[in-house]
Amino acid sequence: MDKVISWIDETREQSIEKLARLISQPSVSSTGEGVEECAQLLVEMLTEVGLDAKVMPTKGLPAVYAERIAPGTPTVIFYGHYDVQPVGDLSLWETPPFEPDIRNGRMYGRGTGDNKGQLLTHIIAVDAFLKTYGELPCSVKFLLDGEEESGSPNLGDFVEENKELLKADVCYFADGPIHYSGRPQVVFGCRGIIDVEIVLDENIRDCHSGHYGALIPNPAWRLVHLLKTMKDAGGKVLVEGFYDKVRPITPAEEEVLKHIPFDVESYFEGVRYPGTGPEWDRIEALKAHMFQPTMTITGLGSGYTGEGVATIVPAKAVCKIDMRLVADQDPDEIFELIEKHVKKHLPEAKVSGHGKMYPSRTELELPISQAIIGAVKRAWGVDPVVVPSSGASCPEYVFTQILEMPTISVPYANPDENNHAPNENFDLDLFIQGIKTTAHVIDTIAKHEEW
CATH class of the missing domain: 3.40.630.10 (Zn peptidases)
Structure with missing residues (x-):
């Protein structure tokens, strides 16, 4: 050599x-x-x-x-x-x-x-x-x-x-x-990934909130209620079957985690405001990062979001989600679970996939x-x-x-x-x-x- x-x-x-x-x-x-x-x-x-x-x-x-x-x-x-x-x-x-x-x-x-x-x-x-x-x-x-x-x-x-x-x-x-x-x-x-988009298109157009607010569906609220059924306040995904195929961590993997340099405080510096989010133990943070799947809202939109306010009932609401998957999870199977969940809780919504990786x-x-x-x-x-x-x-x-x-x-x-x-x-x-x-x-x- x-x-x-x-x-x-x-x-x-x-x-x-x-x-x-x-x-x-x-x-x-x-x-x-x-x-x-x-x-x-x-x-x-x-x-x-x-x-x-x-x-x-x-x-x-x-x-x-x-x-x-x-x-x-x-x-x-x-x-x-x-x-x-x-x-x-x-x-x-x-x-x-x-x-x-x-x-x-x-x-x-x-x-x-x-x-x-x-x-x-x-x-x-x-x-x-x-x-x-x-x-x-x-x-x-x-x-x-x-x-x-x-x-x-x-x-x-x-x-x-x-x-x-x-x-x-x-x-x-x-x-x-x-x-x-x-x-x-x-x-x-x-980790793998599957990207999905959930669209709820309920009204022909945006409408006056005083004239129609009590009389027609509000897709923004209805989508928010759906999202609450998908993940709890502690970060656990509530979609049935989501964690079923997650590969358990091995003793060898547990051991090497002890030796990975990881400063929790520095990792979040410049990313989140002080005092926000959970307080992580070093090992638990590494386990979550490597061995647990996630569900992340990457985009959420409905109605008027410009300067000032617009008193409307929006016609449409859209949510974009990515899910990072871990060993043995199948993105196609996860997509089917999401489709099934949405159909159960908000059947009017449409679910589409936008790319995947195992x-x-x-x-x-x-x-x-x-x-x-x-x-x-x-x-x-x-x-x-x-x-x-x-x-x-x-x-x-x-x-x-x-x-x-x-x-x-x-x-x-x-x-x-x-x-x-x-x-x-x-x-x-x-x-x-x-x-x-x-x-x-x-x-x-x-x-x-x-x-």
Whole structure:
């Protein structure tokens, strides 16, 4: 490994140039801007390293696939996404989002941290082995998603149709930041999500509240009464069957929670006003964050909400809800439970779904899980923070459920990467450290025997 790590250090500037090359190409999945061109660019970059690479069509925007097979060795598949968020208000960017700029030891530009810079670390780590030894110690595959920032709506079908091609022993990816303590973190799962909209459209038009307030239904009040039947004041979801398939926390997961640095007070700083909300115990907060599903009102509207008042009975009321799901919950089943509940309590309301993603979790006790924790420790020289599950959602389920392989994430970006925001950036020391970490992971997978 010493030769590989030395090569990574010696080629630092060339790696940074590759990052700038990739960031310079727009790839906004919500509009389609530059996505196909970026896919072609990645094929070029993967081919230059020595992999067989190609653009593969999906029902939406294209995926990129690459491989280099070393017969008789274990196979790792690297996942990443090359699409990026829209840039938003350009006036808030200090430099143009697709003109990468280096300042304060960081590269600024859309996609630096999320996720082009992090997926590039895997490509360069593969290059390090090939340049140093002429061959890889294990087989590698790449699946690069062009629609992650739009919810990866076509990734599941694509993976189902290409199971044999994508077959591997383990999936590894880097997305998100290192732990705020400065230590690396190894993440073994994520929550799923289902978005629903409830619409109650009862009156032909808004009406005078004095003339009609006592005589016609008020959809705003009726929707509020429905919502009260869905969740109690303590935060418990009241929809029948909602918690039935929640996977219990394991003793190993209970144990690692004790060692996760988590400052409850700091976590809420700048988020909620002092004195509001429940007072959380550290461990109970982590359990709720990782192992419990949620139901969140993300939008609620009816009637007049502008300056002053309008004395009306509104014609319509709308509520948007997202539910973050945990291991073993099925978003389709949860949607059916919501439909059934609404039909029982407010049958006039219409319920529709707007996107879903399945939850995922890999067992901490697996030999490969422990091996990768060890690889990250060797790469960084410190014990990583072991996280059983992220509170957020990503398309990890395509690997754990469809391809049935353990899936592990080790984020490389800085905590203040500003992903999804103006002035997105990637600390270049962490970028190089990410390359070294992936190299250690490749070496570990190659030597691993307990599959």
